[in-house]
Amino acid sequence: MIPRLLILFAAQARFPAPEFESYTLPKMSLEELASDSVLWRVLVLCVFLAAGSFCFYKWRSRKAMLAYSFAGLAVFGFLFASCPCPVGMFQNVAQGIADGSYIPPGVLLLFALPLAASLFLGRIFCGGACPLGAIQELLHWKSVFVPRPLDRILRMAPVLLLLVFSVCAIFGIGFPLCYFEPYLPVFLLDFASPFAILSAVFLIAGLFVSRPFCRYVCPYGVLLRFFSYFSLLKPQITSHECVNCRLCEQGCPNGAVLPPENTGNANQHRAGSRRISMLVACIPFALAAGGLFGYLGAPVLSSFHRDVRLARELDAGIRSEAVEAFESTTTTREELRVRAVKLQNGVLLASTAAGVLFGAVVMAELIAEARRRKEEEIYTIDPSLCFCCGRCYAACPLERKEKHHEK
Amino acid sequence: MTRRDLLRLGFLAVILAPFAALFRKRTETGTGYFWQIDPDKCVQCGKCETECILPQSAVKCVHQYASCGYCLFCSGYYQDKRIEFNTAGENLRCPTDAITRTYVEDPYFEYKIDEEKCIGCGKCVKGCLSFGNGSLFLQVRRDLCKNCNECRIAKACPADAFVRVPADRPYIYRKPPEVKS
Numbered sequence: 001m002i003p004r005l006l007i008l009f010a011a012q013a014r015f016p017a018p019e020f021e022s023y024t025l026p027k028m029s030l031e032e033l034a035s036d037s038v039l040w041r042v043l044v045l046c047v048f049l050a051a052g053s054f055c056f057y058k059w060r061s062r063k064a065m066l067a068y069s070f071a072g073l074a075v076f077g078f079l080f081a082s083c084p085c086p087v088g089m090f091q092n093v094a095q096g097i098a099d100g101s102y103i104p105p106g107v108l109l110l111f112a113l114p115l116a117a118s119l120f121l122g123r124i125f126c127g128g129a130c131p132l133g134a135i136q137e138l139l140h141w142k143s144v145f146v147p148r149p150l151d152r153i154l155r156m157a158p159v160l161l162l163l164v165f166s167v168c169a170i171f172g173i174g175f176p177l178c179y180f181e182p183y184l185p186v187f188l189l190d191f192a193s194p195f196a197i198l199s200a201v202f203l204i205a206g207l208f209v210s211r212p213f214c215r216y217v218c219p220y221g222v223l224l225r226f227f228s229y230f231s232l233l234k235p236q237i238t239s240h241e242c243v244n245c246r247l248c249e250q251g252c253p254n255g256a257v258l259p260p261e262n263t264g265n266a267n268q269h270r271a272g273s274r275r276i277s278m279l280v281a282c283i284p285f286a287l288a289a290g291g292l293f294g295y296l297g298a299p300v301l302s303s304f305h306r307d308v309r310l311a312r313e314l315d316a317g318i319r320s321e322a323v324e325a326f327e328s329t330t331t332t333r334e335e336l337r338v339r340a341v342k343l344q345n346g347v348l349l350a351s352t353a354a355g356v357l358f359g360a361v362v363m364a365e366l367i368a369e370a371r372r373r374k375e376e377e378i379y380t381i382d383p384s385l386c387f388c389c390g391r392c393y394a395a396c397p398l399e400r401k402e403k404h405h406e407k
Numbered sequence: 408m409t410r411r412d413l414l415r416l417g418f419l420a421v422i423l424a425p426f427a428a429l430f431r432k433r434t435e436t437g438t439g440y441f442w443q444i445d446p447d448k449c450v451q452c453g454k455c456e457t458e459c460i461l462p463q464s465a466v467k468c469v470h471q472y473a474s475c476g477y478c479l480f481c482s483g484y485y486q487d488k489r490i491e492f493n494t495a496g497e498n499l500r501c502p503t504d505a506i507t508r509t510y511v512e513d514p515y516f517e518y519k520i521d522e523e524k525c526i527g528c529g530k531c532v533k534g535c536l537s538f539g540n541g542s543l544f545l546q547v548r549r550d551l552c553k554n555c556n557e558c559r560i561a562k563a564c565p566a567d568a569f570v571r572v573p574a575d576r577p578y579i580y581r582k583p584p585e586v587k588s
Contacts, residue, residue, distance in 0.1 A: 014476070014538075014539065014540050015476025015478055015539060015540055016476070017473065017474070017475070017476065017477075018476070018477050018512075018515050020511065020515070021512060022512075023511050023512065023517075025472045025473060026472055026519075028469060028470070028471060029470075029520070029522065030469055030546065030549075030578050037554070037574075038440060081553045081554075082553075083553060083554050083556045084440065084554060084556050085556075088556045088557075089556075091556070092440075092556065102439075104439060104440045104574075106440065107440055119410075119413070119414070119417075174557060174562060175556055175557040176557075178555065178556040178557035179559070179562060184460065184555070185460070188460055188461065188553060190462060192462065193460060195460075227413075230408075230409075230413050231410075306567060321450070321565035322565035322566070324450070324565075325450045325452070325565045325566035325567075326566075328450065328566075329448075329566075
């Protein structure tokens, strides 16, 4: 602050500051920010994750989970006004790692904390500490089940988005997830902006399809899904024997409850192994197709970058505000062009790699789907798909009986 | 892969991360989380007023009194095509009457921004820069800004004037233009 003021007084202005007789300069009206509000969020998030896991694993109560969601929506959605939330932080971290800039510790903690928690507690973050998850949990009316094949196809969309958005963040194209975040207008109570249309679409879809954003859009959910697969605590429907009433399977709108696996016959096994060998043979083609897809998509991605767009406008002779602003700076056209070409090449490489990776993920998912599962006699929960809503606890008759006995 | 393997891998990454950070080059700009306008890059296009997600923009005009010339005929206060030098609305630049002018000493006047009224359009900033010292400039008010991770104004800014700043240095001050001799 002091050196800055010295510079101010040392440099002579066009109209030198007058020498007043009895007038002191008023203070500037800028207030300094008292503390780093991001670190506060990290602290509150810790409290929420602890409380949520207590509600879900100890109390095993649907009502407690609803209260948890409500608190999450109120605190992280409305009180803290949504941003910065852990869902978008992977973009900041990707950009920070790529361009070597400093990642603020608050940002890094917001990114890592839910992931670390999912390694021990499952997707307890999605259950209600995430304001986006909480609003979808609370504004869900009637469950319409997404057909299994469609669900499996749509489930690949978050993986694609994670890869595309990471490429965008790494090359400074922007943070598209945060730009188009569908619930932000709701949290800021601003329905006049054009982005409110997107929130209306997602809110109405969320009334019938459970958690449309979490399941079919959220790129951070891909990371959470991966980590919660290895979770220490896993949600379990009954601690005693299961009567196979199917009520939990019908009650779960997210398709996380898996029915018991029967042994099957030799024919089924043979068909399964033939399918897997077919899929393995298809892997090189899938990788090549993914790479081609990424290669063709790269020019579209890089055209959203500021420098590339500016270079294109300069070449086309368009007099836009950006061109006029550029001409008032000291950067030459040649420098800009060199920068734009370098960026386009980088995006081309990264996008092709992302395409290959996407092909690999799709094939891995297909093979995992075709594989023979472990034989079980009771209904189990897939921890990587469970959003910790507690509906199955409420639906299970054995669970209710047990609770009744406790009372 | 079992859970234990994953944890082992994770701990290895945590141990190696600080070493990777040592060999990384650090850039000067964009080293924080909060958005701010670099007044030296700003071209006063008026997008700050319209693009912010808040009903009334978090960008406000601020006055750096230390570099103000206290001019009698302030080019930030008066229109270029004014009819007379008086405080009638048609002569003034600010569309919302957010600048108050008070007499200090002959011939000096103090100009104060009323932030309740300011909409961040930047018209006065443009006026001040065109003839005066550039003591008026636009800043994102930390007490109003919602800290969107992807600032809508930053996305629309034609001059790339939005930068990220750390929490302990949340404002960027303008250097006054020097006399051309």
